[in-house]
Amino acid sequence: MTNKSFNKKQQFFDIWASRYDLIFTSVFYQAIHKRLLEYVQLPDYPNILDLGCGTGKLLDRLATHFPQLSGTGLDFSAEMLSQARQNNRHHPRLIYLQGDVEALPFVDGQFDAVFNTLSFIHYPNPEKVFSEVSRVLQPGGKFYLVDPIIKIKADTQQVPFSPGGIKFYSPEIRENFGRQAGLSCEGHYYLLGWILLTIFSCPKLTPLGLTH
Template identity: 60%
Template sequence: MSITTQSNWYEVYRNKQKIFDLWAPNYDLLFTTVFYQAVHQRLLEYVELPENPNVLDLGCGTGRLLHRLATQFPTLKGTGLDLSSQMLRQARQSNQHRPRLIFKQGNAESLPFTEGQFDAVFNTISFLHYPQPQQVLFEVNRVLGEGGRFYLVDYIGRKKTVSFSIPLFTNNLRFYSREQREQFGTVAGMECLGHHFLLGPVMLTIFRRIGSGG
């Protein structure tokens, strides 16, 4: 990887962090609250977890999904990871499931966790932000235990990657087709168990870790 490429990716993440830090205080008051609630409710219909599960939520934002998981699975322990310190501040302030839920700042492309640490990983409307999506899948595979599942929820693209700009974001967001999602998983050592539409063009893809990890 060139120094220029590293610098560009660092700038991408720094800009996104600034935006979400600004949004954080009022984030749960936006229309996204109703939208995410609907998506989460549909997602929970497909979630299968072992007894006493340990899960990770990438791009956890204000912690709403982890809260719903902890409510539905009373023995669940969960970690939320987000780039935005202000989103994490909101998540910690509204955390009703201490000490079962904790929140950490970090980057999805370089997860600060050990191999095989989690039974399941969730990623909801966040994958579209990542400059290196394949690296995220490698990291998810690494931190999943054998047979662990990755629940990827995001807008679905067509056969080719769809990229477009949204005001406030300085770089394109990327939507991937189901075929591209499957390819990311295969390269990382995961099996695709299926795709499910949750709400409009928002699709859930479920992966299972089958390899020894990297």
């Protein structure tokens, strides 16, 4: 993401941060997060990453549901992160960092699972995001992608909602993003209305170091 695009998006969400939970997550986001938990499978003592974590509501729910979980929330909005840190009931198990989803500040294979809920539509270069997710996932790790899907003739539609617009992707395009990044699609699941969960997995290593 270019610095200009990054700054415009950041300013857009900084302005909303103090009212974000009141507007969006009181009922709708909580319902989506609750349904998402029905599909989440994590190993013992998982280390997870939440991309576009916003005010930290999903990480808070995951940390409550999985008491052995450690998690990192990443967002480009300093004000969103400020809200998340103020409401962090699970410190030091949960931490929040500012960063760019197209250049993740983490080492290869650092996480057992990556979550991205209701923010992928804002990313201008989705292929780069998938590539970075694949890089930071452990072999056998999972990527949980939750975003709205709109059934239209074209596979992609751009809407001028925020700086740079937002884009909607069909299940087929999601799968293609995954294939290009070396991730396998395990399935698509509707959580609430037109909100679709797609689960990807990172290939496991064989004893010879090969993937399968």
